[in-house]
Amino acid sequence: MTIPDNRTGRRNPGPGGAPALTPPTGAAVWARDLSMGIRFAAGGGREGWTRTLLTAVGVALGVMLLLVAASVPHLTNSRAERSEARYLAPTSHDLKPSPETMLAAGAGTEFRGDPVGGKLLRPDGARPPLPPGVAALPGNGEMVVSPALQKLLESPDGKLLRERLPGKITGTIAQAGLRGPGDLYYYAGSDTLRVSDPGVQRIEGFGDHRIPATMPPILLAIVILACVVLLMPVAIFIATAVRFGSESRDRRLAALRLVGADIRMTHRMAAGEALFGSLFGLVLGAVLYFVARQAAASVTVWDVNVFASDITPSPALAALVVVAVPLSAVGVTLLALRSVTIEPLGVVRHSTARRRRVWWRVPLPIAGVLVLLLNGKIMGGRGTVNPVLLAGGAALVLVGITVLLPWLVEAVVGRLRGGPVPWQLATRRLQLNSGSASRAVSGITVAVAGAIALQLAFAAIQGDYTKETGQDTERAQMSVALPSRDIATTRKMIEDFRATTGVLGVIAATETSVVRPGPPPNGEESVPNANLTVGDCPSLREMAQLPSCKDGDVFIVRDGTDDSYLKQTARPGAEVLLNYDYSIQRPSGPARLWTIPKSARDVAARKNAMGRETTGIFATPSSIDMAQLTEPVAQAFLRIDPAVPDGIEHVRNTAARVDPLMQVVTLRTTERDKTFASVQTGLLVASTATLVLIAASLLVATLEQLRERRRLLSVLVAFGTRRATLGWSVLWQTAVPVFLGLALAVAGGCGLGFALLKLIGKSAMDWSAVWPLPAAGAALVLLVTLLSLPPLWRLMRPDGLRTE
Structure with missing residues (x-):
């Protein structure tokens, strides 16, 4: 047989000079090793499946939000089209009555702060136009209503509104005539309408496709930056999730080195494990997306509700998510393994001789600020908005904050000495491996930094979009x-x-x-x-x-x-x-x-x-x-x-x-610009969704860290360490990186906010908009830590000493 020479790749003749098979190279090697890694992830027993499930859940949460974000263009277009479809079609003033015309007038109202839209209709003949979503026109004293309005009118809370809308309900408005499932809308028949009455017009159809109002440059710039700020934590958490269980994985790879695998082979196997977890997370994320999509119709966030069919991702953006998530998982894994030395007898990770360096980290946020300022000033209705410069600059600043956090945590915890036993346990653990703790809080650090920047910008411009009405609410309401x-x-x-x-x-x-x-x-x-x-x-x-x-x-x-x-x-x-x-x-x-x-x-x-x-x-x-x-x-x-x-x-x-x-x-006393209010509402909805994701992802990351340490925790308990001591140590292990992350978020957020203020021609910074965000972030982390305590008590039982 021919014995392959691994150093030269040539065929060596074996006994008898018989040729041997050429070892696989290139893509075949990648396919072999990736499939081997997938087998390890899928067939690694309870330990392997636990690690894979944690990775999949983390990736799934991010994928779900990415698919929802990819649905925003279709969602906004669908709602706008249905709104335009029920506008009264513009007609000339001299339109004559005919069987195809009718008189119509707006008759909207409010009920306990919620808008109730409606129109009064009076047909001129036998073939009047039908409003969208209405099967038959209501007669005098009758009305057709949206399902949400019908439910309200039939409830005890709607008794007062029923007095205002006394017409007999003869039908409901279908989805084609509603902006959302919670839309309160009605059409009522009235034989008292006159064309001479103010607000009454004769129409021959519905639907007014108006030219959409252009968004002011300042608001457009804030929307672009908000997209970066809201999606960056999602990307960071997906990158963090694919590294769950990295310590136990690297120990297994060391065992593979012992039986003959080389370094590149182990890296490709690790990439295969990450690929399997990300693909599983992709499927699970799609399932969560469809579940959330169906539940969206029954949820109202900041007065916004949508139909399930509205949440349909753009095919191009959905394809980008499907391709980018697995590729990112493989790339992040290979990049992370560059700092790990896997040898047959063990793993050397982050040796003390090679500390994290700061020289290449600081220029990133500085470069981001400079890229932002390259766009030029945007003041009032003037100025050019370059999406590439704005999005790229904001991304550089936030990425810079992300890469600065591990260095900052390592630099600070390396100087901590002494203190109570829980404090010493926490600081020693952080000194041994601060990377996982930094990754766990990087998402919330970026989210808080971006939110601070946006709040500073909103606080600076809200006076431009809010005007005094001059109305005296003391004299009359x-x-x-x-x-x-x-x-x-x-x-x-x-x-x-x-x-x-x-x-x-x-x-x-x-x-x-x-x-x-x-x-x-x-x-x-x-x-x-x-x-x-x-x-x-x-x-x-x-x-x-x-x-x-x-x-x-x-x-x-x-x-x-x-x-x-x-x-x-x-x-x-x-x-x-x-x-x-x-x-x-x-x-x-x-x-x-x-x-x-x-x-x-x-x-x-x-x-x-x-x-x-x-x-x-x-x-x-x-x-x-x-x-x-x-x-x-x-x-x-x-x-x-x-x-x-x-x-x-x-x-x-x-x-x-x-x-x-x-x-x-x-x-x-005040009146807010509608475009400004809609942008603010949209950001509040998106921020709420991102905050929920961050809370869930942080909880998953905390549980993964506890699972990695369960044997160590069980050993300490077996040697007599009190559970309260270990509980406090876990709290400090979370609190120290969180405190440093929030401090970095305040500094980075204020820097990004200062750049935004320069961009929009403002100088004053409203510091009252800064402090609530770190407080909210700290409260969120405290909540997640409290939720992780029950699993911690279970992990500290003696049976945690068992191993496979």
């Missing part, structure tokens, strides 16, 4: 406006609100427009006009600075600006026309004239509870015949008793009874 109706309805509205449960007071006035009789002066296109406001003295005092007031008084209210145009109409002793029709440029019927009393006094305007000033003619009820007013609009400000439960809901019910189209507004 709600505002209602009744569309143009007859004066009897207006009076009834005021009376009904004053009798509503929870209403302390009503400040009401009726407004209309009056014009000067005659043709436009000096060839102008329109005649001079002025507002006419009618109300009692307490109500008028809320809108003007009245020195005195009694029923029968009339005032001319000015705001101190150039009011020469107002003086052409609002003058003591002048006549005004009460029924002028602007659409036909003449009175609607016989002219109704009213003479402003000569006793009318000039007074200054005062901002109302909405923060607006009203000028023009103010009149008390007995000074004018209100029945002569044309299309009066009633405006009322309501003071709500905070001690009455659901006082606001009672007001909304009253408004719906008076007129479903009445505008009801809750006064607020």
